[in-house]
Amino acid sequence: MRCPFCGSDDTQVKDSRPAEDGAAIRRRRHCPGCGSRFTTFERVQLRDLTVIKSTGARVPFDRDKLARSIQVALRKRPVEPERIDRLVNGIQRRLESMGETDIPSKVIGEMVMDALANLDPVAYVRFASVYRNFREAKDFEDFVGKLSGDGD
Numbered sequence: 745m746r747c748p749f750c751g752s753d754d755t756q757v758k759d760s761r762p763a764e765d766g767a768a769i770r771r772r773r774h775c776p777g778c779g780s781r782f783t784t785f786e787r788v789q790l791r792d793l794t795v796i797k798s799t800g801a802r803v804p805f806d807r808d809k810l811a812r813s814i815q816v817a818l819r820k821r822p823v824e825p826e827r828i829d830r831l832v833n834g835i836q837r838r839l840e841s842m843g844e845t846d847i848p849s850k851v852i853g854e855m856v857m858d859a860l861a862n863l864d865p866v867a868y869v870r871f872a873s874v875y876r877n878f879r880e881a882k883d884f885e886d887f888v889g890k891l892s893g894d895g896d
């Protein structure tokens with residue numbers, strides 16, 4: 745971080761702490777060059793989030809695309825649109841507060857599955873079967889077995 749007073753690139757972080765409920769990091773900095781002290785806030789901007797696919801391809805995070813995939817999983821399920829919206833917002837906030845700008849698609853997939861597991865079991869299986877690459881039928885059986893063993 746460049747010193748705003750003398751332009752030196754050699755500034756030091758004296759203290760870092762979460763701010764704004766963890767959505768930002770507040771850093772107190774010191775410039776040894778001119779002795780100035782200043783404070784910066786670091787925030788993840790959603791538009792800067794990059795999704796790293798399993799193939800290694802990098803694509804910009806697309807909230808609408810995420811919402812659509814969740815809507816497809818919930819098609820004809822008795823879930824109000826407001827709840828879907830809240831679910832997407834919740835995932836978006838979690839991604840924003842991770843502090844990383846490069847996010848593996850797997851991480852997003854796991855978040856969606858966690859959220860759907862609590863919301864609607866049918867949608868959960870639909871989403872999981874698309875999202876996870878089941879190489880063998882057995883993987884899927886294990887997965888469904890785990891699912892039905894849950895909470896009964």
Ligand SMILES: [Zn+2]
Nearest residue numbers: 747750775778
């Ligand atoms: Zn300075």
